[in-house]
Amino acid sequence: DGGITQSPKYLFRKEGQNVTLSCEQNLNHDAMYWYRQDPGQGLRLIYYSQIVNDFQKGDIAEGYSVSREKKESFPLTVTSAQKNPTAFYLCASSGGQLGEQYFGPGTRLTVT
């Protein structure tokens, strides 16, 4: 089955630690995205990548980093510089010009 996988579903970390969230897709999509969702908020774009070895900052990139070494994978690192890292993180991909994005199941990150 084609789709997007994110792991793990739930992640707990201590404040001050970096943590990397995984995102893999087998849809052969060129573009991939990371969003975060907070209660009562929409989806806010963290980073996106239109092609391998290239990525751009979204609206709230501070405290995050990404890499895109393979077409299938777009990991997100939440660094200790991110002031409010506890959130629901969503990865998405798209393969066409019309903007339809397909989302993974999300990772709930809790930092204490």
Next chain:
Amino acid sequence: DQQVKQNSPSLSVQEGRISILNCDYTNSMFDYFLWYKKYPAEGPTFLISISSIKDKNEDGRFTVFLNKSAKHLSLHIVPSQPGDSAVYFCAATSNSGGSNYKLTFGKGTLLTVNP
């Protein structure tokens, strides 16, 4: 500045009746609009979309209407079913500005369909 606005945080309707979810946008460059449905602790799923060259798009029980002059779109669900209970996000993008890979999302509307 919020470019896509969903002014109703929640909506409650009876099963079998029509649900109408509204969305307003401010960016005149937006020319493609999408609706996503999201259950708790899951990723959003694409529901229906509309291009700015159309004013209506229908898919089964779901119809999206676009009023470009008012910068307003709405999603109609008829008849509503309890399984439609979810958060609905409106999203917009510009296919003409070179940034057609980015979607701008509203904050969502929680729809509850009561049996």
